[in-house]
Amino acid sequence: MASAPRADAPAPETKSIGSDDYALSRVPRDKRFGFWSMLLQWLAQSGSISQFTLGATIGVGMTFGDAFLAFTLGAVILEIVIFAIGLAGMREGLATPLLTRWAGFGRNGSALVSFVIAVSLVGWFGVQNTIFGNSVSALVGGPSWMWCVIAGVAITALVIFGFRYMALFAKIVTPLFFGMVAWSIITTLNDHSISELISSPPPGEAIPLAVAATAIAGGYMTGAIVSPEMTRYNRKGSHVFVQSASSMILSEYIVGMVGVLLGHLVKSADVSHIVLSTSGAFGVMVVLMSTAKINDWNLYGSSLGVVNFFQVVFRKRLHRGAVTVVLGVAGTLLSAVGIMTHFTEFLSLLGVMIPPIGGIIVAEYWVVKRMRKPLDDTREAETLPATSPTWVPMSLAIWAVAFCVGKFYDGGIPALNSLVVAFLLYCVLGRLGWVTPYGTSTLNDEDGGDPSPAARETTAAGAA
Secondary structure, three states, rough: OOOOOOOOOOOOOOOOOOOOOOOOOOOOOOOOOOOEEEEEHHHHHOOOHHHHHHHHHHHHHHHHHHHHHHHHHHHHHHHHHHHHHHHHHHHHHHOOOOOOOOOOOOHHHHHHHHHHHHHHHHHHHHHHHHHHHHHHHHHOOOOHHHHHHHHHHHHHHHHOHHHHHEEEHHHHHHHHHHHHHHHHHHHOOOOOHHHHHHOOOOOOOOOOOOHHHHHHHHHHHHHHOHHHHHOOOOOOHHHHHHHHHHHHHHHHHHHHHHHHHHHHHHOOOOHHHHHHHOOOHHHHHHHHHHHHHHHHHHHHHHHHHHHHHHHHHHOOOOOOHHHHHHHHEEEEEHHOOOOOOHHHHHHHHHHHHOHHHHHHHHHHHHHOOOOOOHHHOOOOOOOOOOOOEEHHHHHHHHHHHHHHHHHHOOOOOOHHHHHHHHHHHHHHHHHHHOOHHHHHEHHOOOOOOOOOOOOOOOOOOOOO
């Protein structure tokens, strides 16, 4: 009689579309990427014409000094959030949806988290794809729906094959984008006095500091909460800090503040034409590629959320590559027919729901540590804990309260308000013993679940 398979034997390989990218397991340490590959991924998130436009919008309503203060406040807030959550993702090798099973929400709560993140990110993928298609149509002609389809198909094809190919794309696009933008900006500002632009008064209606900081920090808060999707591929915590801080410096202090100068120069927030008009067809192509490089993370994060959601709710393990195809096609078709722009208000509402997730993760993982021990016990073996809490009702209550604060309280920065409230409530109630998990779920009971070491993929780990 043949012997039974070992419990720690990796699952047999099956032919699937693209890469699963450890959607339901830890990223093994020998499959993580080197410093420079990860740095380019981070910097690629800074390369966007929209960030110049944000800077110009703020510059129209603020002095250069006040805008600098607003960008500083936004950058500091974002960096604290990214590092606190991203470091947890790096240590555990887990993306946000899976991490929440042992960091505040339990198995069933993680499904709800996954659903909110997945819907939000695939929605923004569709919205950004619509903007992409409309922009190309205005620049080179042709129907916007056609460009939406071309862009959506291209991004979906990239994301299907996972992080390794996304990193390779970043290596190509990031240097081209910033080189081209630097040339365009220098050419534009060369005939003007920088000192006069810096000292000039804002040309438009004044923007309060709180409003500007809200636009800066709130606009990327969802990206900060899902930063473990990227940092789980980091090798060291110091890399997470240096790379994310470098991205903040480039995005806020260089791209953002140059946008402020351009806003003072043209006295308008519409500055994209400066880059596009001075760089020709090649520049347009690079700008569009950089936009695609940012939007691929929306689709990638959504696919990870859907995989976790289906395993928890339907006990069905889906391949991340196949999920990407479905989400990419849906987002592309909805953007092509112009429906996605009608959902921006709903997506903004989901955006207020996501920051409290980060507050709860940070509070549980770094302060309360009531559910973290199984992760600590299995980290070195690179396995998932065999069990997880089923429900953590108090976390859901804290999430709801923090959401209401972010949504209905008018003072401060809504995204930050909801995050801080969730963090403080969880810390206080957790220390008082009121955050109590109920029930225990066994990973082996889930279809496709396996607490054994993650199967090693055969692709290379990436450049050092």
